[in-house]
Amino acid sequence: MVESAKGMNDLSSEMEVDAFRRLFPLRFHERHLLESVRPDARPLGKARDTSLALGAVASADGSALAKIGSTTMLAAIKMEVMTPAKETPDEGCIAIEFHMPAICSPIVRPGRPAEAAPVVSKQLSDTIVSSGMLDLKELSLVSGKAAWMAYLDIYCLDADGALFDAALLAAVAAFSHLQIPVVSLNDDGRIVVFSKESEGEKPKNKPVNEEKRKLKLRSIPFGLTCIIHKNYILADPTAEEESIMETLITIVLDSSYQLVSLYKPGGPALAYQPIIQDCIALSRQRVGELQTILNEAICDMEVD
Amino acid sequence: MTSEERESNCPTIVSVGDHRRIKQPRRRELAMFTDRPWVGLRTFGDGVYWTVRRWCLQDHKALMYSVNQTVSLLGQVIISVRVAPRNPSSDVILPYSKANGSARVKMGRTEVIASVKAELGRPSSSAPGKGKVSIFVDCSPTAAPQFEGRGGEELSMELSAALRQCLLGGKSGAGGGINLSSLSIVDGKVCWDLYIDGLVVSMDGNVLDALGAAIKAALSNTGIPKVNIASATTPDEQPEVDVSDEEFLQFDTTAVPVIVTLTKVGRHYYIADATSEEESQMSSAVSVSVNQQGSICGLTKRGGAGLDPSVIVDMISVAKHVSEELMNKLDSEIAAAEAMEEDSS
Amino acid sequence: MAAKAGTTPATYSPSPTTNNKKKNRTPLFSDVDWVRPDGRDFHQCRPAFLRTGAVNAASGSAYAEFGNTKVIVSIFGPRESKKAMMYSDIGRLNCNVSYTTFATPVRSQVSDNKDISSQLHKSLEGAIMLNTFPKTTVDVFALVLESGGCDLPVIISCASLALADAGIMMYDLVAAVSVSCIGKNLVIDPISEEENHQDGNLMTTCLPSRNEVTQLTITGEWSTPKIHEAMELCLDACSKLGKIMRSCLKESASTSQE
Numbered sequence: 001m002v003e004s005a006k007g008m009n010d011l012s013s014e015m016e017v018d019a020f021r022r023l024f025p026l027r028f029h030e031r032h033l034l035e036s037v038r039p040d041a042r043p044l045g046k047a048r049d050t051s052l053a054l055g056a057v058a059s060a061d062g063s064a065l066a067k068i069g070s071t072t073m074l075a076a077i078k079m080e081v082m083t084p085a086k087e088t089p090d091e092g093c094i095a096i097e098f099h100m101p102a103i104c105s106p107i108v109r110p111g112r113p114a115e116a117a118p119v120v121s122k123q124l125s126d127t128i129v130s131s132g133m134l135d136l137k138e139l140s141l142v143s144g145k146a147a148w149m150a151y152l153d154i155y156c157l158d159a160d161g162a163l164f165d166a167a168l169l170a171a172v173a174a175f176s177h178l179q180i181p182v183v184s185l186n187d188d189g190r191i192v193v194f195s196k197e198s199e200g201e202k203p204k205n206k207p208v209n210e211e212k213r214k215l216k217l218r219s220i221p222f223g224l225t226c227i228i229h230k231n232y233i234l235a236d237p238t239a240e241e242e243s244i245m246e247t248l249i250t251i252v253l254d255s256s257y258q259l260v261s262l263y264k265p266g267g268p269a270l271a272y273q274p275i276i277q278d279c280i281a282l283s284r285q286r287v288g289e290l291q292t293i294l295n296e297a298i299c300d301m302e303v304d
Numbered sequence: 305m306t307s308e309e310r311e312s313n314c315p316t317i318v319s320v321g322d323h324r325r326i327k328q329p330r331r332r333e334l335a336m337f338t339d340r341p342w343v344g345l346r347t348f349g350d351g352v353y354w355t356v357r358r359w360c361l362q363d364h365k366a367l368m369y370s371v372n373q374t375v376s377l378l379g380q381v382i383i384s385v386r387v388a389p390r391n392p393s394s395d396v397i398l399p400y401s402k403a404n405g406s407a408r409v410k411m412g413r414t415e416v417i418a419s420v421k422a423e424l425g426r427p428s429s430s431a432p433g434k435g436k437v438s439i440f441v442d443c444s445p446t447a448a449p450q451f452e453g454r455g456g457e458e459l460s461m462e463l464s465a466a467l468r469q470c471l472l473g474g475k476s477g478a479g480g481g482i483n484l485s486s487l488s489i490v491d492g493k494v495c496w497d498l499y500i501d502g503l504v505v506s507m508d509g510n511v512l513d514a515l516g517a518a519i520k521a522a523l524s525n526t527g528i529p530k531v532n533i534a535s536a537t538t539p540d541e542q543p544e545v546d547v548s549d550e551e552f553l554q555f556d557t558t559a560v561p562v563i564v565t566l567t568k569v570g571r572h573y574y575i576a577d578a579t580s581e582e583e584s585q586m587s588s589a590v591s592v593s594v595n596q597q598g599s600i601c602g603l604t605k606r607g608g609a610g611l612d613p614s615v616i617v618d619m620i621s622v623a624k625h626v627s628e629e630l631m632n633k634l635d636s637e638i639a640a641a642e643a644m645e646e647d648s649s
Numbered sequence: 650m651a652a653k654a655g656t657t658p659a660t661y662s663p664s665p666t667t668n669n670k671k672k673n674r675t676p677l678f679s680d681v682d683w684v685r686p687d688g689r690d691f692h693q694c695r696p697a698f699l700r701t702g703a704v705n706a707a708s709g710s711a712y713a714e715f716g717n718t719k720v721i722v723s724i725f726g727p728r729e730s731k732k733a734m735m736y737s738d739i740g741r742l743n744c745n746v747s748y749t750t751f752a753t754p755v756r757s758q759v760s761d762n763k764d765i766s767s768q769l770h771k772s773l774e775g776a777i778m779l780n781t782f783p784k785t786t787v788d789v790f791a792l793v794l795e796s797g798g799c800d801l802p803v804i805i806s807c808a809s810l811a812l813a814d815a816g817i818m819m820y821d822l823v824a825a826v827s828v829s830c831i832g833k834n835l836v837i838d839p840i841s842e843e844e845n846h847q848d849g850n851l852m853t854t855c856l857p858s859r860n861e862v863t864q865l866t867i868t869g870e871w872s873t874p875k876i877h878e879a880m881e882l883c884l885d886a887c888s889k890l891g892k893i894m895r896s897c898l899k900e901s902a903s904t905s906q907e
Contacts, residue, residue, distance in 0.1 A: 058717055059795050060751045070705040074794065076751040080660035101747055102790040103723035105706045110745040110790065149660045153750045155792070157721060158704045183663045191663045239706070430845075458767070465764045474830070474869025478848035588775075590865075600876060603867035608775035610861030613884060617877065624873070 025244045033232050040238065045282050047224070047236035050290065052169065052297040054177040062178030064297075066170035069238065072158040075170035077150050077178050081191040084140065084147040092139020092147040096125040098154045098167055105159040105239075120164050123263065124154070124171060127252050131221040131260045133172065138215055141183070141208050146191050148180065161238040164250055165223045169290060172220050176298060179214065182207045219254035222290040224283040226251070228269045235282050249276070251283040255291055405526025405555070407641075409518040411577065413508035418500065418518035420526045424545060425497035427488065435487020435495040439467045441502035441515060448507045448580075456504075462606075466512055467502070470563050470593035470602035471519065481560035481601065482523070489531055494545055496528060509579040512591050516563030517630075521638050523560060527552030561595040561602070562631050564623040568611070574619060576626050590619045594627035662755050686842050687716065694826070694838040694886055699807070699897040701814040709815020713807035716840060717797025722808045724815035727785035740782035744770040744789045746804060752796040759793075765801055768864070772805045772825065772854040775863040778818040787817055798840035802827045805854050805864075810894050814901070821856035822894050823863060824887040828852075828879045830869060835879055837886055851876065853883035857891030860884075 021028045021039075032038055042048070048069030057063035060076035067073075084091060098121040100114040108114045128134070139148040152174060154167045184194040184207045194207040227234040229245040242248065247267030252260040259280070264271055271279075406419040427434055441463040443456030450456070473480025487496040500522070502515045530551040534544040567578040567589040575582055583589070588607030595601050600620065605611070611619075685691070695716035703712035707723035714720075730741055746766045748759040773789065789812070791804045802825035809823035829839035830849035839847065849869020855862045862884075867876065 057751055057795055059754060059797075063751075072704075074749075076749070078662070078751050078756045080662050080756065082660040097750075099749075101749075101792045102745060102788070103704060103707065103710070103721055103792045106725045106728075109788075110747065151660075151750065151756060155749055155794075157792070158706055160705060181663065190661075193663050461763055462767060465767070469866065469868050472868075474849040475845060475847050478830075478870045595870070600867060600871045600873065601869070603865060605862075605865050606771070608771065608863065610775045610856055610859065610863045612860065613855075613862055613880060616862055616865060617880075620873065620876065 025240075029241065029244055033229070033234075038234065038241070044232060045235045045285075047286055047289070048238075050169070050293055052173055052293050054173060054297050054301045061181060062174045062176075064170050064173035064177055066166050066173060068162055068166045068169070068236065070158050070160040071162055071166045072156070073154055073163075073166040073170035074157055075152060075154040075167070075174040077152045077174050079178075079180060080149045080151060081141070081146050081183075082149040084144065088136075089144035090140045090147075091136040092141075092149065093136065094125075094128070094134065094139075094150040094152060096128060096152045096154070096171070097121055098124055098156070100156045100159065104156040108159075116163060120167055123164055123250075123261075124167055127168060127221055127223070127261055128171060131219060131252070131254055133217050133220055133254075134175070134215060135218075141191060142185060145189070146185070150178075159239060161240075161242045162225045162236050165225050165236065168221065168223045168252070169294075172217070172222070173294060173297060175215060176217055176220075176294065177301065180209060182209060182213065184208060219256055219258065220291070220294070221252050221254045221260045222283075222287045223250055223252040224279075224286040225249070226279050226282060228267070228271055228275060228279075230269070231275075233275065233278055233282065235286070247271075249279055251279055253280075253283050253287045255287065257284055257287060404528065405522045405524075407518050407521035407525055407638075408505075409514050409521060411510060411514045411517075412579065413506060414510055414514050415504075415506040416511065416514045416518045417503045417505060418515065418522040419503075420519075420522045421499040421501070422496045422526070422528050423499065424489075424494055424547070427492060427495040429492075431484070432492035433488050434484035435497065437472060437482055437484065437487075437498040437500065439471065439500045439502070439519070440464050441467065441504065443504045443507070446506070447504045463502070463504075463512060463515060466591060466604045467515060467519070467563075469604055470512075470516065470591065471561065473601060481520075481557075481595070483556070483559065486556070489545065490533060494533075507580060509581070509583045510565055510577045513563045513565050513577065513630075516561075516593065517634050520557055520560045520562065520634060521641070523555050524557040524638050525642065526555040528555060529553075558596060561593040562627050562634060563591055563593045563602075564627045564630060565589055565591040566619050566623055566626075568607075568609075568615075568619075574622065576623075590616065590623070592620055592623035592627070594624055594631075596631060598624055598628075600624075685836065685840075687840060691834055691836045692882060694890075695840075697890065697893055699810060699894060701810060701897065701901045707811075707815070709811050709813070709817070711807050711811035711814055713803050713810070715797075715799065715803050715838065717795055718800055718803045719794040719797075720791060720800070720803050720807045721794060722789065722791045722804065722811040724808075724811045724817065725788040725790070726815075727782035727787050727817075730784060730786045734786075736784065738783050739779040740777075740784075741786040742770060742774050742777060742779065742789065743786050744773065744791075744808075746791045746793065748793045748796065752793050759796070765804070768801060768866070769804055769808060772864040773808060773812070773823060775861075776809065776819050776821060776823045776856055777812065778820065781818040787812075787815075796841065798842070798844050799827050799838055801825070802838075802852055802854070806890060806894065810897065813898055821858050821861075822891055822898075823854055824857050824890040824894060825852065825854035825864075826883045826886040826890060828882055830871065830875065830879070835875070835882060837882055851879040851883065853880060853887060855884060855887045857888040 029039070036044060038044065051067045053065045055063055056065040056074060057076040061079045063076040065072070065074050082093065098117055100108050100117040102108050102110040139150065141147055152171060154170055156163060156167070182194040183191045186192045224235060225237065226249050227237045227241055227245045228247045228249055234241060247269035248265065249271055250263040254260050404420050404422045406417065408415065408417045425436060428436065441460050443451045443460050445451045445456065471481045482498070487498065489495055500519055502518065504511055530548040530553060532546040532548070534546065564576060566574040566576055567583060567586045568574045569582060569585050569587070578586065586607055587609040588605060588611055591604050592600060593602040689695070698714040699711065701711045703721055704710035704723045707725055709724040710722060712721050727740060734741070744766050746762050746769055748762065750757045753759055769789065769791065789808050791808060793800055793804065805823055805825035809819070812819060813822060826838060828851045829836050829843055829847040831843060831847050836843060847869070849867070849871055851867045852865070853862055854864040
């Protein structure tokens with residue numbers, strides 16, 4: 001690297017790579033871009049290695065651990081019972097929250113929530129609701145009386161860029177792992193977990209949802225975040241790249257490659273139409289990858 | 305007799321002792337503690353002998369006696385222990401008309417107030433036949449300069465947690481000073497919630513022991529109103545409870561443990577009832593709560609320095625000895641204070 | 650969110666709250682010869698899985714899994730102390746423990762993290778050479794992913810491993826083990842279910858190679874011989890845990906060299 005940086009600056013020939021990287025981060029990255037490669041040896045349009053494991057949390061009804069590069073997300077769903085709203089007596093509800101605990105990044109301190117957390121939280125729930133992945137009617141238990149409230153909490157365990165992509169992947173994987181507990185209505189009108197051992201009570205309280213233990217997931221959304229810098233498009237940026245080149249664009253496509261959302265929160269670079277089209281092309285490719293990863297994870301789970 | 309009188313009657317060596325202590329903090333001679341009775345343990349050959357010297361401040365004169373007693377302690381270290389030195393003078397006061405019981409305890413210049421308030425509440429679903437107790441301590445900004453603003457918060461939290469641990473026993477209630485089942489009124493429906501509040505008014509070391517004593521005194525001063533339950537209620541409804549204004553049930557405090565803190569100073573000394581100055585030199589301190597049967601009901605350690613396990617075992621056995629005396633002392637003080645209150649009322 | 654936009658309705662967890670079932674369970678523990686729910690011997694610890702370097706963004710980190718108890722600890726620093734802090738010629742240690750909302754069977758059950766954070770601080774400070782990083786702060790942040798009993802001891806052991814991974818100078822690793830007293834029996838490394846029925850608990854954190862106890866907490870009623878017995882058990886288990894932690898560090902050091 002010292003060799004190739006020579007042309008840029010006289011200083012750089014006398015400098016260690018690491019020092020150059022810290023002192024002139026933008027120049028360091030632009031030098032890489034010229035060669036169409038990134039500091040971690042990835043081509044510009046390639047996402048980092050992605051892995052997915054279902055059922056990471058035993059105490060939750062559905063859970064998943066997603067890793068994109070070092071960015072790690074743990075999502076878990078807990079099902080609770082609520083009385084449905086009057087307007088929608090046959091619908092359950094989902095509540096999605098994204099957390100950035102202090103362990104995930106040096107910039108987060110306990111007691112002061114990270115700025116990014118509520119933004120990603122909102123983006124996630126908008127995406128999941130508008131993608132039409134879930135049918136809230138499936139969460140109904142007793143019409144007008146009881147319905148499921150699915151609490152989905154996503155924890156960022158290690159923040160290294162592309163938080164939204166990893167969080168969305170963990171969230172949809174948690175939903176595909178979700179196993180709804182079998183419950184019955186007891187005499188007080190409360191929903192309790194149906195247990196086969198409870199002797200003598202079986203004839204009285206029948207399970208209300210024996211057939212509805214899995215949610216049918218229709219079009220599953222997947223996201224890809226790209227950096228736009230000059231004419232370059234960098235897919236799946238790391239935290240370092242995000243901090244140096246500030247224009248981000250996030251594209252969410254569903255499994256049939258329909259556009260669910262496109263999010264470009266300002267930034268110094270403008271996104272012209274051809275750039276956006278290139279980004280969408282990259283995401284189409286990425287959706288295919290992610291879908292295979294999700295299917296493999298589900299298969300692994302079933303084999304176990 | 306007021307505390308001022310008591311102090312003026314103390315041997316004049318007090319000031320000398322304090323003075324010397326500041327100048328030569330390392331030479332902790334036994335004579336330095338002449339204002340406070342102490343017990344010394346000394347090794348002679350294989351055995352360790354107790355030497356007890358005591359100034360009874362009540363009698364305005366220095367009285368000395370010694371006991372030789374072999375204690376099987378490990379090692380040849382010389383350990384000196386001051387025992388129950390500052391008299392826990394507790395006077396039961398009633399400044400809070402809303403509280404069901406309260407007490408003020410002074411140990412030397414450390415002064416704390418504890419109050420107990422009983423309110424009707426709902427038992428938690430995990431323990432339907434039990435009442436609830438919560439303990440909170442507040443450090444008054446007047447007690448020490450570092451408590452101004454939010455400075456006392458950390459200590460308050462630590463003290464509250466230590467008291468809960470020392471007085472409330474294990475999860476099943478074993479070793480708890482307060483019988484939670486006795487606080488239940490209607491199973492699963494109504495129970496008493498006891499709110500125990502501690503306030504550190506003035507601080508000169510050993511606050512935890514003082515608070516423990518104050519809570520014990522406050523509980524024995526606590527009257528819980530008698531309740532009548534309207535019987536004809538369906539099992540679903542919240543039963544109607546009639547709280548009596550006149551009849552009170554006395555709280556049983558025999559099971560409430562006392563807390564003894566031994567502060568380790570230097571390498572071989574542990575001091576009971578340390579003053580602030582002594583605490584500033586501590587490497588670590590162990591607080592042990594002991595009940596009337598001599599069982600350990602809780603233990604916490606303060607201070608970062610590590611201790612050898614055998615030292616902890618020693619400290620527990622010393623704390624047990626100290627606690628007996630403190631327990632007796634406290635019981636008689638409480639009885640005296642209650643008698644006073646009855647006279648005045 | 651349909652519901653979130655409006656008023657969030659009150660929800661409850663459909664726990665198996667058949668009361669008679671719970672009452673059946675209690676005598677299980679009070680018998681003399683009961684079997685532990687996970688089939689362990691009374692004096693047998695859960696298998697421990699430890700790994701350093703779980704979080705790349707941190708200066709050091711560790712992941713610990715003891716049965717269902719899963720904890721991640723990240724270390725940040727030594728970094729500049731808060732501006733409001735006074736000058737200090739020794740370093741500061743800042744500890745914080747938090748739980749995920751799904752860590753406990755009932756959602757968001759754990760309320761008081763301050764207490765557990767201060768206990769973590771007390772257990773660690775004696776082992777760290779604070780004089781090696783004057784004027785700065787080392788942050789120890791723990792996240793309990795799943796709470797399955799013995800949370801605090803696992804957090805403490807995991808935190809000391811993370812500190813070692815971050816290259817913070819210590820006198821020794823800190824190993825922590827707790828023992829529950831249930832009826833007449835002492836059970837080591839209890840799970841949540843056992844902790845909910847325990848009569849007493851004794852937790853020891855120690856520096857295994859120096860044979861020093863940095864923290865000891867006891868709750869419940871104990872006789873002196875019982876305390877001795879429990880402490881022996883804990884110290885023995887701590888020294889074994891210390892060895893496991895040491896080998897975990899050695900392993901990670903050798904893999905990073907390759």
